[in-house]
Amino acid sequence: MQKFADYIEEIEIDSLWGGKKHIRWELNRRVNILSGINGVGKSTILNKVVRVLSQGGEFPSHLLKGVRLRVNPEDARWIRYDIIRSFDRPLLNMESISKINLNLSTELDWQLFQLQRKYLDYQVNIGNRIIATLQSGAADAAEQAQRISHPKRLFQDIIDDLFTDTGKKIIRSENEIRFTQIGETLMPYQLSSGEKQMLVILLTVLVEDGQSYVLFMDEPEVSLHIEWQKRLIDLILDLNPNVQIILATHSPAVIMNGWMDSVTEVSDITDK
Known part of the structure; x- marks a missing residue:
């Protein structure tokens, strides 16, 4: 029987950026906000974690070398998760979409x-x-x-x-x-x-x-009005108090409603 984790307690990544950096990030049960300048590795960290999870949420250690997750409960081997990215770019495979008569x-x-x-x-x-x-x-x-x-x-x-x-x-x-x-x-x-x-x-x-699950978000503030950015985290938690949020952002507005203590700088979790 599949045993699902309630949340991730720690993310550890070896050899970020070709062996130059080691990441160890202890996570909060509810909200975790990764901050830093462009190019410092926020999206890379999220992408590596998502890649270690299979489509069904299984995370055996052999899937991606150098990425380890500590979860609660510790013997769980599955995670329910979603990933939100911010790009409203044109669909690449328009021909396949048009075949099913969708106006997308x-x-x-x-x-x-x-x-x-x-x-x-x-x-x-x-x-x-x-x-x-x-x-x-x-x-x-x-x-x-x-x-x-x-x-x-x-x-x-x-x-x-x-x-x-x-x-x-x-x-x-x-x-x-x-x-x-x-x-x-x-x-x-x-x-x-x-x-x-x-x-x-x-x-x-x-x-x-x-359900308890992990919501990864990479710069979700793109295209959002600043007032919506301020409300975003609270609205998510209102809809599901059991979610764990892990997001990367550049926007100060996202943390304005009392989430400053949930911010982690990439430099703070990196061994150089």
Whole structure:
């Protein structure tokens, strides 16, 4: 049986930059922010850690020489994780996408398409749990059902609040995510880059369904309004208090809401 870690306690990397540097980073259970000037290795560190994890989250030591993870509990050999990157660049394989009749043009569009499918699965799962709870006959069944559906409603409320200045609202009667704006229906692919980026981040968190997992983010602030940058970490933790955030950023705004103590400089975890 697969045993999943709740979070990563320490990341150790040998021979970063061709044998010149050794990384040892002790992590917080909740929020870990990697900072430093361009070229110092923030993205390289995150990429090496993600590469050591298989697609299913297994991390046997032979997968990538020189990268070691200490996790909690210590005998776990699997991690649930997601990776968020910031680039809204054109899709490279447009021909394959056009064959399935999708109006997608950027990598964020493709991520949103994949997340829509996960969102449908998520709704089926919570729907089944709500039905089972209501049929259980428990005295507090209605309250339990409300708790099960709370994250989805919170997600919708957060998105409506973030998009309020442009008058966009999630259509809550739809199974897929669509928006209404001044009487028109919009698909997620019609949003701005910043709106897509925030939607991708929060939807990624939601569909993990409250499980303990690790969210890696590489410069998630790109395209985000400064007020959204300030709220980003808190919104993620509101949606899933069990997530561990590991992110690299250049933005002071991301840490403004009380996260200064969670910042680690690359130079502080590097043996020269």
